[in-house]
Amino acid sequence: MRTQVGIIGAGPAGLLLSHLLHLQGIESVVLEARSREQIESTIRAGVLEQGTMDLLTETGVGDRMKAEGALHHGFELAFEGKRRRIDLTALTGKSITVYAQHEVLKDLVAARVAAGGSLYFNVSDVSIADIDTEAPSIRFVHDGVEQTLMCDFVIGCDGSQGVSRATIPAARRNDYERVFPFGWFGILVEAPPSSDELIYARHERGFALVSTRSPNVQRMYFQCDPQDSVDNWSDDRIWAEMHARVDSADGQRLIEGRIFQKTIVGMRSFVSTTMQHGRLFLAGDAAHIVPPTGAKGLNLAVSDVRILAAALRAFYREDRTDLLDAYSETALKRIWRAEHFSYWMTRMMHRLDDASPFEQRLQVSELEHVTTSRAAATAMAENYVGAAVV
Numbered sequence: 487m488r489t490q491v492g493i494i495g496a497g498p499a500g501l502l503l504s505h506l507l508h509l510q511g512i513e514s515v516v517l518e519a520r521s522r523e524q525i526e527s528t529i530r531a532g533v534l535e536q537g538t539m540d541l542l543t544e545t546g547v548g549d550r551m552k553a554e555g556a557l558h559h560g561f562e563l564a565f566e567g568k569r570r571r572i573d574l575t576a577l578t579g580k581s582i583t584v585y586a587q588h589e590v591l592k593d594l595v596a597a598r599v600a601a602g603g604s605l606y607f608n609v610s611d612v613s614i615a616d617i618d619t620e621a622p623s624i625r626f627v628h629d630g631v632e633q634t635l636m637c638d639f640v641i642g643c644d645g646s647q648g649v650s651r652a653t654i655p656a657a658r659r660n661d662y663e664r665v666f667p668f669g670w671f672g673i674l675v676e677a678p679p680s681s682d683e684l685i686y687a688r689h690e691r692g693f694a695l696v697s698t699r700s701p702n703v704q705r706m707y708f709q710c711d712p713q714d715s716v717d718n719w720s721d722d723r724i725w726a727e728m729h730a731r732v733d734s735a736d737g738q739r740l741i742e743g744r745i746f747q748k749t750i751v752g753m754r755s756f757v758s759t760t761m762q763h764g765r766l767f768l769a770g771d772a773a774h775i776v777p778p779t780g781a782k783g784l785n786l787a788v789s790d791v792r793i794l795a796a797a798l799r800a801f802y803r804e805d806r807t808d809l810l811d812a813y814s815e816t817a818l819k820r821i822w823r824a825e826h827f828s829y830w831m832t833r834m835m836h837r838l839d840d841a842s843p844f845e846q847r848l849q850v851s852e853l854e855h856v857t858t859s860r861a862a863a864t865a866m867a868e869n870y871v872g873a874a875v876v
């Protein structure tokens with residue numbers, strides 16, 4: 487089997503890249519370890535930056551996002567018993583949409599299928615060969631049959647646990663990592679929204695976040711021990727914790743409902759450079775991870791493949807390799823900005839067991855600053871909507 491671009495992984499990075507390449511007349515094949523049903527039902531991110539919304543709309547896969555997603559012009563920061571609003575649109579002219587990642591994936595899969603794209607689900611034993619040559623290949627097993635996909639380029643969009651990153655020789659890789667000693671307990675709740683906008687809450691018991699999915703389903707998170715088990719958390723215990731952290735002094739209370747999903751995720755910051763070796767390029771979580779506090783992971787995957795699609799277009803249309811050669815450096819500017827923002831938000835909003843009372847007062851002072859200084863609020867808003875690096 488042969489194609490121009492072989493893509494490993496059908497997450498946001500892999501599927502969007504395949505879609506963008508198709509619109510540019512470049513062929514690709516996507517190889518995915520999980521089933522279509524699995525990728526279309528795994529609950530993950532929810533916040534789409536303005537640039538992500540625009541790209542989905544411009545490339546014809548934004549209709550459902552526009553109809554079913556919730557356009558938000560700001561969010562709230564809750565701390566010390568009060569709530570203060572960050573007006574994203576007034577400060578930056580941009581906004582965000584809350585629309586679940588798996589819904590984006592459904593839209594992208596549908597677009598690829600409608601265009602006759604090659605998507606292989608349930609593949610196993612994926613390995614990459616000859617990335618130092620102009621004819622790299624991917625070996626994989628599908629339906630019990632071993633196959634080889636010959637291509638011009640291999641793009642590793644296989645997430646943090648994939649095989650692509652390890653294919654770059656260790657001597658050429660520099661990994662930067664910070665693991666946080668806490669995680670997020672995520673719940674899905676059948677209830678009407680408790681708030682018109684997202685609430686990020688700092689409380690001495692720990693961080694909490696109130697987000698949404700639809701008029702009837704709400705998404706909430708609270709800081710927890712990453713080693714804890716969801717089985718230790720009855721619904722009553724979860725609600726007591728969420729109320730303690732989010733309910734405001736002026737009597738606003740979270741609306742409870744049936745909790746129908748509970749998960750715990752760990753949190754870390756990670757960047758692997760370089761993102762390119764020979765004919766292998768990494769995009770999305772395969773190259774970098776952010777803690778979810780800044781809502782950047784999915785959006786970074788999107789910005790990586792936007793850069794890569796333009797570079798591949800220059801290669802095929804104009805016989806240029808300069809954009810491909812610059813890919814890692816170009817993408818890393820945005821990645822490091824998002825890494826810093828996510829780290830900063832995480833450190834400001836969470837209960838830090840290594841923080842002295844002095845540092846805890848600094849957290850509150852910083853929250854006072856970003857919610858009272860227009861300059862500080864603008865810097866936060868630019869990062870949140872993804873306008874801090876063009």
Ligand code: FAD
Nearest residue numbers: 495497498499519531532644645770771781782783784785
């Ligand atoms: P993935 O989505 O991980 O996709 C990789 C794909 O590759 C997977 O489908 C996997 O099955 C497949 N794969 C792996 N190995 C192989 C292999 N060997 N062969 C073939 N296929 C393989 N980001 C935001 O922007 N906003 C948010 O609000 C946000 N909230 C989050 C909340 C939670 C609870 C979590 C867990 C994450 C959140 N994120 C958020 C992060 C976001 O979900 C990820 O950054 C995003 O999924 C990255 O996309 P990706 O395509 O790079 O990787």
Ligand code: DHB
Nearest residue numbers: 531532697778779780781
């Ligand atoms: C959601 C996730 C995030 O990480 C975040 O910062 C905001 C919202 C969500 O899943 O809705």
